[in-house]
Amino acid sequence: MNANAPRFDMDATDLEGAFRYFENRAVQALMDGHAWTGLVTPLSDERGTVWGARTTCRDAEGTLRQSVYVLASHRGQGHLSRYVAATDLPFVTGPHSHLEAFFTKRGVPYSVSGRFTTTREYRVIERHYGSRRAVRSGVDYMCHIDEGLGVLRHFNASDAARRAWCLHPLVQADGDLAESFPRLHELTDSPQVLALAMEYRNIANAYLSHREVTSADDLALGPLPDVADMLRADKVQNYKDFLLHHRESHPRRSVLDRYFRLWLDRLDVSREVFATLFARLQVRPEKVPLRG
Structure with missing residues (x-):
């Protein structure tokens, strides 16, 4: 294993990779008092093709929040835009995910965890x-x-x-x-x-x-x-x-x-x-x- 390899796989192509991403982020989010539920659910389109995964956590105030990972091979196809339009659960994202502008533009409720990592x-x-x-x-x-x-x-x-x-x-x-x-x-x-x-x-x-x-x-x-x-x-x-x-x-x-x-x-x-x-x-x- 490369000791200098990135801790977080931003380009995972399968559910196992998405799961490891969520797991690592959950440990990191302890700094903000977040508690991961540990539940990871596949997300699929109308044809049954799995395009990503979803997990949830509770923030320091006890609010349930969700995170979604879009698999690398399914990005740029509008999956996340369609998903956020159909869900009411607020999101949590990291300061390096570049999703803040995406959520703000669409009026999606969200919070940011891990600002200290900057x-x-x-x-x-x-x-x-x-x-x-x-x-x-x-x-x-x-x-x-x-x-x-x-x-x-x-x-x-x-x-x-x-x-x-x-x-x-x-x-x-x-x-x-x-x-x-x-x-x-x-x-x-x-x-x-x-x-x-x-x-x-x-x-x-x-x-x-x-x-x-x-x-x-x-x-x-x-x-x-x-x-x-x-x-x-x-x-x-x-x-x-x-x-x-x-x-x-x-x-x-x-x-x-x-x-x-x-x-x-x-x-x-x-x-x-x-x-x-x-x-x-x-x-x-x-x-x-x-x-x-």
């Missing part, structure tokens, strides 16, 4: 990770960023904290910092954001999982609330992945479980809050309706 810091980490995945779990590296942004939303984190969160993988490890140092000016135009990313590096690296921590009181959080929010995003997201992919198989599973629990205690993330976020961060697609 920030410099998000674009930088998205280019850096591309479509690379973790070897052990097979999870896209960008899921750590997107799901972390969902956690930051839950804690009403600042815009600076969210931008610094995007940059932290580029400066946290010594090798990554050395590689990024000559081009720090390209990563962000905000000294505050860069300072947050570096302070996050300072705190996080002082308490890596291989260092024994006996009490939550041993964990020093530093003076910046924004960094504490970034640590919440990191520990919640990583603990979620640990429970899903490593709890039964990792050779240090008991040590890691205690490590994450101590961090959550220190960060004032209750078991109830973690349970809520654990469920919210999991995108559970329903693939049965794909056959059409």
Whole structure:
């Protein structure tokens, strides 16, 4: 797999490709509090030819919204225009889909999810990770960023904290910092954001999982609330992945479980809050309706 390949297939030719597009967008939309229903339905014309697919989600206010994907080989044939004229359900689209003008011209109700993805810091980490995945779990590296942004939303984190969160993988490890140092000016135009990313590096690296921590009181959080929010995003997201992919198989599973629990205690993330976020961060697609 090409590590720099686009995360989203804008030119899928079949329902499986459309499904993967919806699934990836659903993870990304966590940053805006959207919850995907996981239901994907084929769309066909009067002759029974499948020209696209439809899915739904609920936005942060609970409003049900829909998204439609027109397969690459069926574009330019008026399918979407006919579909929007016959539906009343509002749409949700992304800032890169170029559908805003289309919807506005036709008076179609819609909202935009993922405007934060247009920030410099998000674009930088998205280019850096591309479509690379973790070897052990097979999870896209960008899921750590997107799901972390969902956690930051839950804690009403600042815009600076969210931008610094995007940059932290580029400066946290010594090798990554050395590689990024000559081009720090390209990563962000905000000294505050860069300072947050570096302070996050300072705190996080002082308490890596291989260092024994006996009490939550041993964990020093530093003076910046924004960094504490970034640590919440990191520990919640990583603990979620640990429970899903490593709890039964990792050779240090008991040590890691205690490590994450101590961090959550220190960060004032209750078991109830973690349970809520654990469920919210999991995108559970329903693939049965794909056959059409």
